[in-house]
Amino acid sequence: MDSVRSDAVPVVLPTAVKILIAGHFGVGKTTMVGAVSEIRPLRTEEMLTDAGIGVDDLSGVEAKTHTTVAMDFGRITISRDLVLYLFGTPGQDRFSFLWDELAAGAIGAVVLADTRRLKESFACIDYFEERETPFVVAVNCFDGGDRFTPADVQLALNLDPGTPVLLCDARDRTSSRAVLVALLQHVLSLPV
């Protein structure tokens, strides 16, 4: 029987998936999120307490340091049943604890890179390689930036030959979408 009870509360909730947009400060993470998102990038804040302090230990409460980390994120509704969220991850090394939370369950990550500051991408790349989170490197072609070929970047970053490197313009919707599609195709190409 396929009758639909019209009085029933619809309890079928959409499936949500996420992709991380990582990279160092100022590389264009929020720009890319904004270029593809159907909503203006939103900001969620997470309060971090110095790790290593037991939650039951109230004696040291005053000594705890609280840091607020902001993440910008966007949304793409694929269908009624499927929503893709993009999270621009805070770039600083010391927030790697927060990354663990973000990376859990992520389909993969885009590491945005700037050829003028390639060295600053190493922390991100190391992190995803270690976690075995699939990623692609997308070189944001800033005006005036040196033009390198993807092969140059692959060599300079000492990437696994299987890791795709693309050139992109993070301001451009079509270009940024192409990066996301490249990441997803890369994920599908990996052995299960």
Add this chain to the structure above:
Amino acid sequence: MEAPHEQWPDAVPVVRPYAMTSGRTTPVRGAFDLISIVLATRPPERDDGLHPESAQIIRHSQEPVSVAELAAELDLPAGTVMVLLGDLLAQRLIVTRSPTPARGVASRPVIEAVIHGLSTL
């Protein structure tokens, strides 16, 4: 010269986030993450004696919405929103769907559907 009260931004919460949750950092029910989807089980108007922030969650989750979006709308840390959601879940005022599979990687058909969507939208 501006009157002193005009210098006070009126949207700033006067209760610190941890106070809203009575100091709790873990939800009583459910395991939420930033992309857990939440839907209210009833309209917002009825007064159940909810705290203002919980009432706001009910208002903002009349359509399916993610924890991250709720946190942004309420301008609260995501962890605080998750604790409040745990209380609402225990009271059956919301239903939720954690990302599928909960801590693993999306299935192949889901990834294919996302590629298709990105290429055609």
